[in-house]
Amino acid sequence: MEQTLVLLKPSCIERCLVGQVITRIQQRGIIICGLKMMQLDEKILREHYAHLVDKPFFPGLAASMMASPVIAMVLKGVDVVEVFRKMTGVTNGRKAEPGTLRGDFCMSGQANIIHASDSVENAKIEINRFFRPEEVFDYTPANIAFYYGDGEN
Ligand code: IDP
Ligand code: MG
Secondary structure, rough: EEHHHHHHOHHHHHHHHHHHHHHHHHHHHEEEEEEEEOOOHHHHHHHHOHHOOOOHHHHHHHHOOOOEEEHHHHHHHHOHHHHHHHHHOOOOOOOEEEEEEHHHHHHOOOOOOOOOOOOOHHHHHHHHHHHHHHHOOOOOOOOOOOOOOOOOO
């Protein structure tokens, strides 16, 4: 099954939305196979947001990502990268569709509560960036037959 990397940003931690976001993940039938709290620093943020380091808003973005610890997660499911990006919603919370995590829980283009990998290739890179191999528990729930039909997973 596919895996994706998710960060619950300081805007999620500080606003006490962690439980609600994790509930949505589990309600959907997405499996959590890695979870930890960590304090990000400039070095990891310059790698993680390499596509944005030259933007004028990067210093503010980096500061906002270091304002508190984050919660990093590895999620697992069939097509989970695409499924979870859809659940996340577009970058700007004010434009995100109601029903998405950003569309339901935030009003900001920067403090948008959550990061989710945008491709299978980037998910692999990002999981390796934030997790050591022994921190990812690639288990299968005992009741997996109630998550997926025959031949689906
Ligand atoms: P994504 O998180 O939806 O994949 P990206 O374009 O990869 O969006 O941007 C990464 C993060 O950088 C966003 O989630 C947001 O926190 C921040 N960001 C993106 N564009 C802007 C901007 O124009 N102003 C401030 N922050 C931004
Ligand atoms: Mg992105």
